[in-house]
Amino acid sequence: MSNPGFDYIDLFENAPCGYVVLLTNGRVERANRTMLSWTGYPADQMVGKRFSDYLSMAGRIFYETHIAPLLRMQGFFNEFAIDVVGADGKPISMIANALEMRDAAGEPLFVRLALIKATDRRLYESQLLQARDAAKISLANERATSELREQFIAVLGHDLRNPLASISAGARILGRDAKTDREHQVVAMLQSTVVRMAGLIDNVLDFARGRLGGGITLDRNARAPLQPVLHQVVDELRLSSPGREIREEYMIDVPVDCDRSRIGQLVSNLVGNAITHGASSQPILVSAATENGLFKLSVCNAGEPIPADAMTKLFEPFFRGEVRASRQGLGLGLHIASQIAKAHGGTLTVSSNTKETCFSFVMPLL
Amino acid sequence: MVDVIKRNNVRIRGLGDRAMVFAHGFGCDQNMWRFVAPAFEKDFRTVLFDQVGAGGSDLASYDNAKYATLGGYADDVVEIGCELGLKDAVFVGHSVSAMIGALAALKVPGMFGKLVMVGPSARYIDDGDYIGGFGEKQIEELLQFLEANHMGWSIQMAPTIMGNADRPELGEELTNSFCRTDPEIAKAFARVTFQSDNRTDLPEINVPTLILQCSEDIIAPQAAGEFVRDSIPNSRFVVLEATGHCPNLSAPDEVIAAMRNFV
Numbered sequence: 001m002s003n004p005g006f007d008y009i010d011l012f013e014n015a016p017c018g019y020v021v022l023l024t025n026g027r028v029e030r031a032n033r034t035m036l037s038w039t040g041y042p043a044d045q046m047v048g049k050r051f052s053d054y055l056s057m058a059g060r061i062f063y064e065t066h067i068a069p070l071l072r073m074q075g076f077f078n079e080f081a082i083d084v085v086g087a088d089g090k091p092i093s094m095i096a097n098a099l100e101m102r103d104a105a106g107e108p109l110f111v112r113l114a115l116i117k118a119t120d121r122r123l124y125e126s127q128l129l130q131a132r133d134a135a136k137i138s139l140a141n142e143r144a145t146s147e148l149r150e151q152f153i154a155v156l157g158h159d160l161r162n163p164l165a166s167i168s169a170g171a172r173i174l175g176r177d178a179k180t181d182r183e184h185q186v187v188a189m190l191q192s193t194v195v196r197m198a199g200l201i202d203n204v205l206d207f208a209r210g211r212l213g214g215g216i217t218l219d220r221n222a223r224a225p226l227q228p229v230l231h232q233v234v235d236e237l238r239l240s241s242p243g244r245e246i247r248e249e250y251m252i253d254v255p256v257d258c259d260r261s262r263i264g265q266l267v268s269n270l271v272g273n274a275i276t277h278g279a280s281s282q283p284i285l286v287s288a289a290t291e292n293g294l295f296k297l298s299v300c301n302a303g304e305p306i307p308a309d310a311m312t313k314l315f316e317p318f319f320r321g322e323v324r325a326s327r328q329g330l331g332l333g334l335h336i337a338s339q340i341a342k343a344h345g346g347t348l349t350v351s352s353n354t355k356e357t358c359f360s361f362v363m364p365l366l
Numbered sequence: 367m368v369d370v371i372k373r374n375n376v377r378i379r380g381l382g383d384r385a386m387v388f389a390h391g392f393g394c395d396q397n398m399w400r401f402v403a404p405a406f407e408k409d410f411r412t413v414l415f416d417q418v419g420a421g422g423s424d425l426a427s428y429d430n431a432k433y434a435t436l437g438g439y440a441d442d443v444v445e446i447g448c449e450l451g452l453k454d455a456v457f458v459g460h461s462v463s464a465m466i467g468a469l470a471a472l473k474v475p476g477m478f479g480k481l482v483m484v485g486p487s488a489r490y491i492d493d494g495d496y497i498g499g500f501g502e503k504q505i506e507e508l509l510q511f512l513e514a515n516h517m518g519w520s521i522q523m524a525p526t527i528m529g530n531a532d533r534p535e536l537g538e539e540l541t542n543s544f545c546r547t548d549p550e551i552a553k554a555f556a557r558v559t560f561q562s563d564n565r566t567d568l569p570e571i572n573v574p575t576l577i578l579q580c581s582e583d584i585i586a587p588q589a590a591g592e593f594v595r596d597s598i599p600n601s602r603f604v605v606l607e608a609t610g611h612c613p614n615l616s617a618p619d620e621v622i623a624a625m626r627n628f629v
Contacts, residue, residue, distance in 0.1 A: 024616070025609045026582075052584060057504040058511035061560075064585050064611040065393030065461075066515070066545050072615040073397055073544045081514040122514065129513050 018094070018115035024108045026050050026068070038117055040087030051113075056083040056091050071100040071111060081122060084115070093122035153208040160201050168194045192240030199268055203332040206265075206339070207317060216336075216343040222257035222366075227288070230297075233264045234286055237271050244275055245283035252288055256295045257366050258344055263297070266340045266348075269333035270299035270359045277321060278357070279303035290365060295346075298360040306352040314350060337361075368427070370445045374415040375422035378450070380407035385452050386629070387413040387478075389443065391461025391485075392559040394545040395421025398460055401618035406625075410456070415446060417463070419551035421544070428551055436462065436562050440469035447477045454479035456629050460614055461485050461585065462559040464594075465567075472570055481575040482625055485583055485611050487590040488597065489563040496565070497589040505560045509553050568597035575601040576628040578613065578621060585611040602628060 012019060018035030022028060031046045039046075039054070052060045059082050070077045077098045083091035095118040101109045171190040178184045206216060227250050238246050256263075267286065274284045278301030288297040306314070306321070313319045315338040320331040334348075337359075341348035346363025370376070377396065380386075386406050388399040396414040403412045416423040417439060432438040443466060447455070457478040459467035464483035471478040490498045491505065547555070575598045579591035588605070595603040604624045608617030 050582065056507065056511070057500070058508040060584050061508050062511060062515060064583075065391075068610055069394050069398060069612050069615050070545050072612070073394070073400065081511075083511070125514065 018113075018117075020051065020113040020115065022051050022111040022113065024110065026052060029110060035115065038086070038092060039084055054084050056085060059083050067098060071098055072108070075100045075102070081118075081125075082115070092117060093119045095121070150208065153205065157201055157205040161198070164194055164197055164201070188240070188242055195236055195240040196272070199265075199272060199333070200330060202265060203269070203330060203336045206336050207332050216262070216339045218259040218262060218343050220257050220259050222255045224260060225252075226256050226258065226260055226263065227252050229260045229264045230267055230286070230288060233268045234271060237268065237275065241275050244280065246271065247283050247285045249285065249287040250289070252290050252295075254290045254365060256290065256363075258295070258363070259340075262340045262343070266337045266361060267297065267299065269337040270361075273333055273359070274299055274301040274357075277301070277303060277306075293365050295363050295365055296360065297362075298358050300356050300358040302356050305354055306350070306357060311350065311352065315348070334359075368445070370442070370449050373418060373424045373427045374442055374446055375424075376413060376415045376446055376450075378411060378413055379403075380410050380412040382406075382408070382410035384410055385413055385450065385455040386410040387415075387443070387447070387452070387455055387457050387467075389415070389457070389459045389463035389467060390417065390420065391459070391463045392555050393461075397421070397544040398612065398614055399458075402458075402614045402621055402625075405618075405622045410629075413446070413450065413452075413455075417555070418442060419555055420547050425548055425551070428548070430554065433554065434558065436466050436469055436558060436564070439463075439466045439558075440473060443467065443470035444473050444477065447474065452477050456480045456482060458482040458625070459484065459486070461487075461611065462562065465562060465564045468564065468567060468571055468575075471573060472567060475572075479573055480629060481571065481573055482578070482628065483575060483594065484578045484614060484621065485580055485586040485591075486577060486594045487586040488565045488568055488594055489590075490560045490585075491563075493563075496593065497587065499584065499587045499590060500560065505557075508560065509556055512553055512556060513549065565593070565597065568594060569599065571598045572600065574628075576625065577601055577603045578624055579603060579605045580608050580610060580613050581605065582609040583611050 013033040015032060015034055018038055019030075019032040020028060020035055021030040028046050028049055028051050031041075031043065036043055036046065041054075046054070052063045055063060062080075062082070067077055067080060080096055080098075082094050082096050084094055086092050094115045096113055096115040098114075099112045101112060103109055167190065171187050171194065174183070175187040175191075178187050209215070230250065231248060234246055234248055238244070271284060271286060278284055282302035285300045286298075287300075288295070290296075310319075310321060315334050317335040318331040319334070338348040341361050341363065344363045346361060348359060348361050351358050351360070375396070386403075388396065388403050390396055390398040395416045399414055403414060406412055418433065419425065419428050429438075432441070443457075446452075447470070453476060455478050457467040457471065457480070459465070459482070461484070464481075464486035465488065467478065467481055467483070471481060487498060489496065490500045491502055492498050492500065577591055577595050577598075579586070579588055581588075583591075591603065591605075595601050606613050606617060606620050606624065608620055610616055613621050
């Protein structure tokens with residue numbers, strides 16, 4: 001052999017993988033030099049022994065229950081992981097292919113195994129499995145926590161609304177008998193707080209539901225008129241913010257297939273925002289119209305323009321503009337409004353300059 | 367109403383009046399009997415099936431609670447037996463299914479008139495003087511090791527297999543399909559198998575039982591086979607020349623001859 005690349009005995013003995021030949025009774029007929037050097041056994045020690053004697057106990061069970069049957073049934077088994085125990089007693093992680101050689105009648109003659117040392121790869125795989133298991137556990141924990149949180153928020157929302165309704169009823173009763181200006185002022189303040197509080201609770205519940213998978217659900221109704229709902233929402237806000245002028249312009253000519261209470265909530269959030277951030281000396285304009293197959297609704301106010309860096313974050317949850325602490329909300333109003341717009345297949349956009357700030361909701365009429 | 371025929375991928379062949387039910391153990395599926403079952407088709411109605419979780423069984427029927435014990439698997443055998451109206455049938459169980467068959471025979475007397483146990487073990491884990499061949503720690507290692515061999519199973523593969531539960535010929539084209547199982551189910555079945563202990567059930571068996579013991583079987587060592595022999599009153603014990611744990615594949619002729627002698 002002048003060219004060692006074609007020396008087949010050398011190719012077998014010093015191949016870059018281990019070769020093992022097994023007889024049909026599972027005993028080692030031959031193992032190549034690579035395999036012997038990886039495992040540290042002398043050849044005469046391996047030959048004649050059962051191959052499974054060199055496997056970890058788990059490997060033996062796997063060999064008997066999977067590898068041996070598969071070799072008989074399909075004639076080969078590729079890419080299985082196996083741990084061969086070396087002469088020093090330490091397992092060597094390998095990946096192996098096995099092939100059953102058969103005679104013309106299909107009877108098995110012997111089995112050829114090619115084994116590749118794969119310590120790093122197997123370690124990496126086992127780490128992936130560990131990471132997956134850890135992630136599964138952590139996901140299950142998160143889900144449990146999140147379910148608890150959902151229940152907590154639902155219960156909290158319910159429990160907060162009841163006392164709020166009592167305060168509201170009490171304020172109405174006091175309002176009927178109020179005589180002095182001061183009494184009227186206190187009652188108006190109570191009612192304004194109730195409206196604001198109710199809005200905050202609604203937003204918190206919607207946000208929680210949206211985040212926890214429920215999303216904003218719609219109860220659409222194309223037949224019922226929308227305008228009275230919008231007017232009622234604006235009126236409530238007007239009553240709770242005496243001294244603020246809110247103008248309304250409606251040109252709703254065709255039915256709008258929407259969830260009216262959700263659109264009411266959207267308007268309430270936008271007007272509430274305008275009351276908080278707009279110039280108190282200037283009127284707020286609420287306009288709604290149907291035209292060219294679209295329903296458009298906008299809320300505009302005068303005042304300082306929204307800073308450029310705030311514009312991109314306005315609709316993100318918990319974003320709060322610069323206002324005095326007593327008017328500070330949760331930063332959910334605009335986020336919920338944009339989610340309501342999205343649920344209707346529409347958009348909520350903002351434009352702001354020194355003249356005015358306008359939030360515009362546009363949705364297609366079906 | 368559960369369709370047990372579909373659930374367990376039951377295959378019926380053969381011409382005989384008396385039924386012979388073949389049950390595979392942990393590892394592969396009913397193909398384990400491919401070299402043995404045809405030999406009995408002339409004289410028996412052969413019934414082959416896949417344990418739920420294996421082969422062409424309906425994976426959606428897998429229920430963690432039901433299959434947490436071998437009793438759940440025995441219930442499946444009984445349900446198949448009822449569906450087919452089996453009486454005085456022969457039950458042939460390989461490996462852990464030998465015990466599943468024993469449990470089924472105890473549940474419904476008369477359904478099985480004879481038991482053939484190939485490589486049985488009443489308990490795999492050593493216990494005092496009892497030799498099962500395994501330590502508890504080794505079984506835990508096995509469960510970890512099974513994870514390293516996903517048997518060609520991948521998430522992408524699962525729907526293909528499950529979607530073709532009624533057309534197993536499609537699945538059989540795939541590599542390693544004879545041994546393919548959902549890895550979670552395989553692990554659970556391994557756990558149930560290797561942690562089972564049926565030592566107290568065996569003396570109750572009152573039908574003739576043939577025990578086929580392999581030479582050099584590391585899963586069911588000879589001591590375990592002898593324990594089964596000594597525990598079942600009416601048992602016959604035959605040590606095969608075949609080595610390993612699957613004589614039904616490696617030495618079918620020897621298995622067939624021993625079974626013919628018995629049935």
